Amino acid sequence: MTSALSLGYLDKRRPGKTARIPTPLIVAAIGLLFFATGAVLFGQTTGRGLVRVDNGRxxxxxxxxxxxxxxxxxxxxxxxxxxxxxxxxxxxxxxxxxxxxxxxxxxxxxxxxxxxxxxxxxxxxxxxxxxxxxxxxxxxxxxxxxxxxxxxxxxxxxxxxxxx
Structure with missing residues (x-):
């Protein structure tokens, strides 16, 4: 009786490299995170870029x-x-x-x-x-x-x- 490894798929499979996330993509994501945080802090401290609705009393x-x-x-x-x-x-x-x-x-x-x-x-x-x-x-x-x-x-x- 033949083993499952000899059925044609698993026996031909070779260990390969693991898929990695490209470094530029990680850097871009971190940059976007810092930009968004900075924009929110800037808006909250200076009041610029904020939309406020004043309904009055x-x-x-x-x-x-x-x-x-x-x-x-x-x-x-x-x-x-x-x-x-x-x-x-x-x-x-x-x-x-x-x-x-x-x-x-x-x-x-x-x-x-x-x-x-x-x-x-x-x-x-x-x-x-x-x-x-x-x-x-x-x-x-x-x-x-x-x-x-x-x-x-x-x-x-x-x-x-x-x-x-």
Whole structure:
């Protein structure tokens, strides 16, 4: 009986050189790492090359509680007064329902009670942001388009006057 070495593959194989990463590639990677670190340090110390968004002060703030009822109806209530602000049936309020679903998922991961309010803020610059008071997550809603930001701005109602 013949051994496995004589089947034609392993017996013809010869020990060779091990594959090495080319030295210029390693030097280039280290150089890129140093450049990126230097650029970040330069930007942080001098302020050059940084993009900062100054929204100013908060003009309107409203804490809201979002709940799901029967038939997958999403209700938005004022956390302070308990007043019902809005209700979205199953096929309405697309962006509001979708973004709240993302926040609910973050809350499930962080094990946060559902009754904890969200904070809706209209800034001096006119931007509207939604933040989770429990997890600290905040999103600026204009990033999703003016119409979508306006859907949340409507939940602020007449809080803090009209939009600047």
């Amino acid at each position: 908060a003009v309107a703030v409203r804490d809201i509680v979002i709940g799901r009822g029967t038939g997958d109806v999403v209700t938005v209530t004022d956390a302070r007064t308990g007043e019902r602000i809005a209700a979205y049936a199953k096929d309405t309020g697309g962006f509001v329902r979708g973004s709240l679903r993302a926040f609910e998922r973050m809350r499930q991961i962080s094990v946060v009670p559902v009754e904890t309010p969200y904070r809706l803020i209209r800034w001096e610059s006119g931007h509207v942001s939604l933040s989770d008071t429990a997890t600290g997550e905040r999103i600026t809603l204009e990033a999703f388009g003016r119409d979508n930001a306006a859907a949340f701005a409507a939940l602020l109602g007449n809080q803090g006057g009209s939009r600047p």
